[in-house]
Amino acid sequence: MKKLRKTQANKLDEFIEDHLLPHKEFRRQVNEAIDIICTFLKETCFQEAVHPFRVSKVVKGGSSGKGTTLKDLSDADLVVFLTNLTSFQENFEHRVRFIKEIRRRLEAYQRQKTFEVEFEVLKQRKRKRRALSFVLRSPWFCQGVKFDVLPAFDALAKYSQFLSFFFFIFEQKSPSVQ
Numbered sequence: 001m002k003k004l005r006k007t008q009a010n011k012l013d014e015f016i017e018d019h020l021l022p023h024k025e026f027r028r029q030v031n032e033a034i035d036i037i038c039t040f041l042k043e044t045c046f047q048e049a050v051h052p053f054r055v056s057k058v059v060k061g062g063s064s065g066k067g068t069t070l071k072d073l074s075d076a077d078l079v080v081f082l083t084n085l086t087s088f089q090e091n092f093e094h095r096v097r098f099i100k101e102i103r104r105r106l107e108a109y110q111r112q113k114t115f116e117v118e119f120e121v122l123k124q125r126k127r128k129r130r131a132l133s134f135v136l137r138s139p140w141f142c143q144g145v146k147f148d149v150l151p152a153f154d155a156l157a158k159y160s161q162f163l164s165f166f167f168f169i170f171e172q173k174s175p176s177v178q
Contacts, residue, residue, distance in 0.1 A: 003015070003019065004019075019071075020070050020071060021069070021070065021071065022069055022070070022071050022074065022143050023143070025140070026138050026140075026143050027069060029138055030064055030069070030074070030076075030136060030138075030145050031064075031067075033119075033136055034060060034064060034065065034076060034078075036113075037078065037106070037147075038058040038060065038078065040106070040109055041055050041058050041078065041080055041102070041149070042055045042057065042058055044105070044109070045101075045102060045105050045106075046082075046101070046105075049101065051094075051097075052083075052084045053082045053083060053084050053085065053094070053098070054082065054083045054084070055080055055081070055082060055083070056081045056082065056083045056154060056157065057081045057154075058078050058079065058080055058081070059078070059079040059081070060076065060077070060078060061076070061077035061078075061079060062074075062075040062076040062077040062147075062148075063075055063076070064076035064145050064147075065077060065078070069145070071143070072143065074143070074144070074145040074146070075145065075146045075147070075148070076145055076146070076147045076148075077131075077147075077148045077149075077150060078147065078148070078149045078150070079150050079152050080098075080102070080149060080150065080151050080152060081152050081153075081154040081157070082098070082151055082152070082153070082154070083154075083157075085153045085154075087153065088153050088155070090153070091151060091152065091153035094151075095129065095130060095151055096129050098151040099129060099131065099132045099149075099151065102132050102149055102151070103121060103132050106119075106121075106132075106134075106149075107121070118136070118137050118138075118139060119134045119135065119136045119137070119147075120134060120135050120137065121133070121134045122134055122135060122146075130150060131148040131149060131150045132148070132149040133146065133147065133148050133149075134146075134147050134149075135147070
């Protein structure tokens with residue numbers, strides 16, 4: 001990092017772009033793949049499943065999900081909130097089943113859809129079966145991003161409609177500030 005010490009303040013953005021951030025095209029490919037995977041999870045993944053659980057929303061986290069990716073230190077977490085779960089315990093009991101189904105459907109989706117990046121599912125350790133882990137790699141760049149897809153119970157879902165109504169009423173009764 002000697003180069004950083006000698007970098008003038010007006011050249012910091014250039015230094016970050018050249019030395020810390022992944023290639024722009026790789027970032028674009030990863031962001032596009034994240035969006036495609038999120039859309040797939042939300043709109044397609046469990047649509048034909050026999051169980052009643054469906055994806056209500058997908059929340060992006062990790063450096064790639066938040067847009068703070070660094071060279072060789074990228075990760076993304078996709079938290080998949082499921083409908084019709086009644087408790088954390090129920091999520092825990094079905095988690096392995098959800099992960100297996102997401103994996104199976106994601107692999108089938110990859111076979112039918114051409115991605116600009118390739119993904120490889122990582123081996124699961126028996127103790128760490130709380131997420132589906134895979135790596136997205138670009139065939140053109142020597143970079144990859146590690147992903148974890150985590151099924152989750154949305155504990156606040158039953159309150160969100162009430163809160164929306166509460167804030168709507170509050171806004172209607174509040175005098176406008178000018």
